[in-house]
Amino acid sequence: MTMNWGFLRRWETLLVVILLLVLALNLQLSSHFLDAGNIANIFYLSIEKAIVVLAMAFIIINGEIDLSVASVMGLSATIVAAIYEDGGSVTEGILLALFVGLLCGAANGFFVAYANLPSLVVTLAGLIGYRGIARILLEDRSVGDYPSAFTDMGQGNFLGDFQATFFMLLGLFVLFFIVLHFSAFGRYIYVIGNNKAAAEFAGVPVKRVKVALFMISGFISAFAGILYAARLGNVRANAAEGFELDIITIVLLGGVSIFGGKGTLAGVGLSLLVVLCLRNGMSLSHVDGNTQTSIVGVLLILSVLIPNWLQKFQIIWERRTRQEGSPSLVNRKEHSLN
Amino acid sequence: MKRFIQVHHLREASLLLVILVVVFVFGNQIENYFTASTFTRISSTVAIIAVVAVGQTLVILTRNVDLSVGSIVGFTAYFVGHELNQNQEISPALILLMAISLGAAMGLVNGLLVAYGRVPAIVVTLGTMAIYRGIFVEYSNSESVVTARLPDWVKDLPRESVLQVGELELRALPAIAIAMVILFNLLLVYTHWGRRLYAIGSNPEAAELAGISSQRRVAVAFTLSGALAGLGGFMYLARIGTITVVAAQGLELQVVAAAVVGGVSILGGTGTMFGALLGACLIGIIEQSLIRMNINEFWKDAILGLSILLAVATDSVIVSSVQNWWSRTVVRPINTTSEKTA
Numbered sequence: 001m002t003m004n005w006g007f008l009r010r011w012e013t014l015l016v017v018i019l020l021l022v023l024a025l026n027l028q029l030s031s032h033f034l035d036a037g038n039i040a041n042i043f044y045l046s047i048e049k050a051i052v053v054l055a056m057a058f059i060i061i062n063g064e065i066d067l068s069v070a071s072v073m074g075l076s077a078t079i080v081a082a083i084y085e086d087g088g089s090v091t092e093g094i095l096l097a098l099f100v101g102l103l104c105g106a107a108n109g110f111f112v113a114y115a116n117l118p119s120l121v122v123t124l125a126g127l128i129g130y131r132g133i134a135r136i137l138l139e140d141r142s143v144g145d146y147p148s149a150f151t152d153m154g155q156g157n158f159l160g161d162f163q164a165t166f167f168m169l170l171g172l173f174v175l176f177f178i179v180l181h182f183s184a185f186g187r188y189i190y191v192i193g194n195n196k197a198a199a200e201f202a203g204v205p206v207k208r209v210k211v212a213l214f215m216i217s218g219f220i221s222a223f224a225g226i227l228y229a230a231r232l233g234n235v236r237a238n239a240a241e242g243f244e245l246d247i248i249t250i251v252l253l254g255g256v257s258i259f260g261g262k263g264t265l266a267g268v269g270l271s272l273l274v275v276l277c278l279r280n281g282m283s284l285s286h287v288d289g290n291t292q293t294s295i296v297g298v299l300l301i302l303s304v305l306i307p308n309w310l311q312k313f314q315i316i317w318e319r320r321t322r323q324e325g326s327p328s329l330v331n332r333k334e335h336s337l338n
Numbered sequence: 339m340k341r342f343i344q345v346h347h348l349r350e351a352s353l354l355l356v357i358l359v360v361v362f363v364f365g366n367q368i369e370n371y372f373t374a375s376t377f378t379r380i381s382s383t384v385a386i387i388a389v390v391a392v393g394q395t396l397v398i399l400t401r402n403v404d405l406s407v408g409s410i411v412g413f414t415a416y417f418v419g420h421e422l423n424q425n426q427e428i429s430p431a432l433i434l435l436m437a438i439s440l441g442a443a444m445g446l447v448n449g450l451l452v453a454y455g456r457v458p459a460i461v462v463t464l465g466t467m468a469i470y471r472g473i474f475v476e477y478s479n480s481e482s483v484v485t486a487r488l489p490d491w492v493k494d495l496p497r498e499s500v501l502q503v504g505e506l507e508l509r510a511l512p513a514i515a516i517a518m519v520i521l522f523n524l525l526l527v528y529t530h531w532g533r534r535l536y537a538i539g540s541n542p543e544a545a546e547l548a549g550i551s552s553q554r555r556v557a558v559a560f561t562l563s564g565a566l567a568g569l570g571g572f573m574y575l576a577r578i579g580t581i582t583v584v585a586a587q588g589l590e591l592q593v594v595a596a597a598v599v600g601g602v603s604i605l606g607g608t609g610t611m612f613g614a615l616l617g618a619c620l621i622g623i624i625e626q627s628l629i630r631m632n633i634n635e636f637w638k639d640a641i642l643g644l645s646i647l648l649a650v651a652t653d654s655v656i657v658s659s660v661q662n663w664w665s666r667t668v669v670r671p672i673n674t675t676s677e678k679t680a
Contacts, residue, residue, distance in 0.1 A: 065460065111647065120403065120460060121604045121650050128591050129643020135636040237636075245468055248461075258458050290583075294472025297465035304457040 011255035011307070015270040022274055026281040033284075040161040042280045047165045047231070048073060048224035049243055050272055053250045054176040055220040057268045058213050060251050061180075063193040063260025064112060064119035066214065068126030069221045070243035071134070072104050076225035078134040081143035081235035090150045098222050104130055105218020109211035127244070135237045144234035154230025165227055172220075177265045189213070193260030242293075249296050250275050253303040275299070348660065349601040353616045357623065364627040371630075374505040382496060382577055384622035385511040386411075390570040390589065391596040391614045392518050393445075393563030398597055399526075399539045400556050401606030402452060402459035407567040408590035409470035410444050414571030416474060416581045419483030426489040433492075437572040438565045444470055445564015449557035467590065475583045485579030495576040511573050515615075518566065523611035535559065540607025595642055596621050599649040620645070 026033045043050065052069050059066045076097035083093035104126065111122040158164035180186040188209045191199045200206050229235045254271035256263030275296065282292050365371040390407050397404045414437045421428060421436065444466070451462045485493065498510040508516075526532035537545040538552045545552060574586055600617025602609030621642065628638050 111651065115651055115655070117650050118604050121598060122647065124591070124594060125643045125646035125650070127643070128595070128639050128646065132637070132639025132641070132643050135639055139636045245464060248464065252461065258461055288475075290472045290475040294469045294476075297468030297472070300465040300468075301451060301455075301457060301462055304461050305451065305455045308456050 012264070012267045012270060015254070015267060015274060019270060019274050019277070022277045022281060026277060026284065029281060029284045033280075036161045038280070040163065040166065042276050043166045043169065044163055044231070046246075046276055046279070047163075047169060048228045048240065049246050049250070050169050050276070051172060051224045051227070052217075052221050052243070052247050053268060053272055054172055054265070055213075055217040056247050056251045057254065057256055057263065057265060058176070058180065058189055059119075059217055060248075060256050060258060061193050061260060061263050062189050062210065062213055063196065064210065064213070065123065065248070065258075066108065066119065066126075066217050067123040067244055068104065068108060068130055069217060069247060070240045071127050071130035072101055072218055072221035073225035073228060073240035073243060074238065075104070075130045075134045075137075076101050076222035077229040077235045077239040078137045078237055080226055080229050082137040084146060085141075085143045090146060094226055097226055098219060101218045101220075101222020101225070102215055103218070104222075105215040106211065108218065109214030112214065113207040113210035131237075131241070134239075138235070138237040140237070142234060142236045146230070146233060150230050151233045152230075154227050155233070165231070168227075173265070173269060180265050185209070185212075190261055193262075195261075245293065245300070246275065246296055249300040249303065253299060255307075257307075258304060271303075350610070350613050350616055353600065353613070353620065357616065357620050360620065360623055360627075364623070364630075368627065368630050371627075374507065376626075376630075377506050378509060380619075380622050380626045381512040382509060383626050384618050385515040386570050386573050386577065387589070387592055387596050387622055388515040388615050388618040389518050389573060390563075390567050390593045391600070391618050392515075392522050392611055393566030394593045394597045395600075395602050395609060395611060395614045396522070396535065396559040397459070397563045398594075398602050398604060399535050399606060399609060400552070400559050401539045401542065402556065402560070403463065403594065403604065404445075404448060404459065404560060404563045405463040405590045405594070406444070406448060406466040406470055407563065407570075407593055408586045408588060409467050409474065410441050410564055410567040411571040411574055411589055412581070412583075412585040412587065413444070413470055413474040413477075414440050414568045415575040415578075415585055416478055416483055416583075418572055419488065419575045419581045420478070422489060422492060422575075423483055423487045426487070430491060434569070434572060437568045439568070441568020441571060442561050442565035445561045445567065446557070448564065449560030452560060453553040453556040471583075471587070478583055480583055482583075483575070483579075483581035488575075488579060492576050493579065511577060514569070514573065518569075519611045519615045526611060531555070536607050538606070592621055592625075592642070593618075595646045598646055601649075604650070617649075 023033070030038075032038055052073065056066060056069060079097040079100055080090060080093035083096060084090055108119070108122055108126055111117045112119045154163070154165060156164060158167060180189065188199070188204050191202070191204055192206050192209060196206060225240060228240055232239075250271050251263075251268055252258060253275065254263060254268035256268060278295070278299075279292055282295065287295075370376075390411060394404055394407060417440055418433050418437045422433065448459075448462055448466055451457050451466075452459045455462075495510050499507040500510055500513040501508040526535065534545070534550045535555060537548065537550055538555060542552060571586070575581060578585070596617035597609070597614045598604060598617070599620060600609065600613035600615065602614055602617075624641055624645075625638055628641075
């Protein structure tokens with residue numbers, strides 16, 4: 001047998017199958033589903049999440065997690081709003097928001113890399129704290145009426161039915177893809193995620209890479225928050241609250257291991273399409289927002305549970321087929337699962 | 339020589355000091371702060387956070403985390419409130435049983451997925467946080483529980499006084515919380531089950547080699563966390579009365595914060611129930627006092643986030659250096675004696 005069936009066992013293949021299924025179901029619901037207008041709309045409604053997914057993929061492949069992204073998004077949107085409300089220009093607001101995003105990321109990264117604190121706690125504190133700063137800035141007010149140059153950035157069509165933000169996402173995806181898969185920095189991300197101690201001994205600047213990643217995450221989240229403000233044209237302190245669920249789900253469903261070191265941006269891109277199309281399909285069939293969120297929650301758990309089961313079955317299967325294999329080898333494999 | 343002061347005593351003493359300072363500062367800023375009514379209001383808030391934080395501590399001790407407790411509290415509060423709105427005659431014991439077992443069932447789902455499905459707790463509970471909230475919204479049809487149709491014993495429960503010292507009185511809800519803290523602290527300190535929970539959290543591989551299987555205990559810890567969140571849900575109903583679909587949203591952050599600020603290490607294996615109670619007190623005091631200061635209530639989250647970070651940072655820097663210093667002073671005399679005998 002010369003044919004290589006290995007691609008069948010890849011996670012991406014499974015995602016393509018799921019995507020085709022979702023597309024087929026959605027086409028059943030509405031024959032206009034694949035119209036350019038609807039596709040543009042799917043991306044338009046979740047563009048901020050899609051952009052932050054890229055940075056989150058880097059962080060999780062690196063073996064960390066960033067729960068604070070949604071709060072940084074909210075904070076940057078709030079900063080733009082607060083500066084504008086105080087009579088400043090939107091450009092000043094955008095620059096300050098991007099800077100603060102970078103700063104939030106640097107703070108997260110510092111505590112994770114240099115104070116050796118678990119990223120879960122640090123970014124949980126960030127999740128509460130950065131949202132808290134947003135609340136201090138806007139309290140319970142809502143700020144709107146931005147100049148049209150700003151809202152056009154989020155809402156205006158750029159090419160055909162597609163908004164400019166869609167092409168920003170496309171550009172960022174290509175950029176992140178090249179960095180992750182074709183640069184030394186990208187290899188560092190994988191190496192650290194696979195084995196931090198080994199990476200350190202091999203001379204990888206683990207701490208600097210981690211800080212850089214959290215800063216990228218903060219910056220991208222701030223950027224996405226600005227786009228969110230531009231798209232909605234109206235900002236409250238609770239902007240983008242709860243977005244981290246969708247973002248982390250998309251990354252993990254894309255085949256990125258929560259333990260780090262595994263996953264590709266191609267998979268993440270596919271799972272982004274799956275989740276966005278699924279949400280659109282559910283909206284088409286009038287499933288309400290909370291139920292949609294629950295279904296995303298189920299998806300999140302399944303995206304880790306199913307690979308675990310597959311791995312378990314694979315080990316049982318290998319044990320059955322390789323009868324002459326030494327028992328110690330089997331034991332070792334089993335141990336690595338734990 | 340036995341050491342009578344342990345690291346967690348140091349941690350709790352310093353937290354107590356912080357609480358005193360915070361109370362003193364607020365007392366200076368707010369008029370009529372040092373009164374019985376302030377104590378009552380703060381202690382009722384602390385009670386709910388503390389009960390749920392007891393369960394959270396059990397989970398965190400095993401190196402896991404439970405982010406779904408806010409949704410569990412909200413759902414059980416709605417569920418029992420809805421039952422009571424329909425039929426006021428249901429006995430208190432049955433209502434409590436319903437709340438606790440519903441919470442335990444949701445906790446069990448978390449526990450099974452984490453322990454036997456080998457899915458990391460953060461993934462499971464982030465998912466079930468959304469799932470339980472979604473089921474709650476679906477079940478409630480976006481209707482609310484209203485205080486007016488609750489039976490009197492539920493409405494009067496938060497005002498029930500258990501113990502009175504001068505003007506200060508210990509109301510029923512804080513009394514439940516203190517009972518839970520003492521009960522689970524005894525379980526943790528004096529039972530095999532409790533000590534093994536610490537063992538699993540501080541070194542899972544060593545615990546496994548010592549013959550302690552972690553799976554069932556992790557599942558039990560999550561189930562207990564759910565059950566306590568269920569009890570917290572009942573207390574939430576008694577205290578708030580009106581339950582909407584956003585009830586207790588974000589409570590999980592306060593609860594995790596209470597445990598972590600109280601010295602329960604997120605890396606597992608360290609922490610006490612009294613620490614978690616002190617953490618809950620600090621958070622309750624900050625929250626309720628900021629509400630009293632009117633305009634500055636928006637500062638609540640920022641301060642909460644900062645205090646978590648400070649607590650964890652001091653944990654890793656100060657406590658570990660104190661530990662190092664202590665272990666050095668212990669090792670030295672042993673070394674000199676062994677050199678002499680050699």
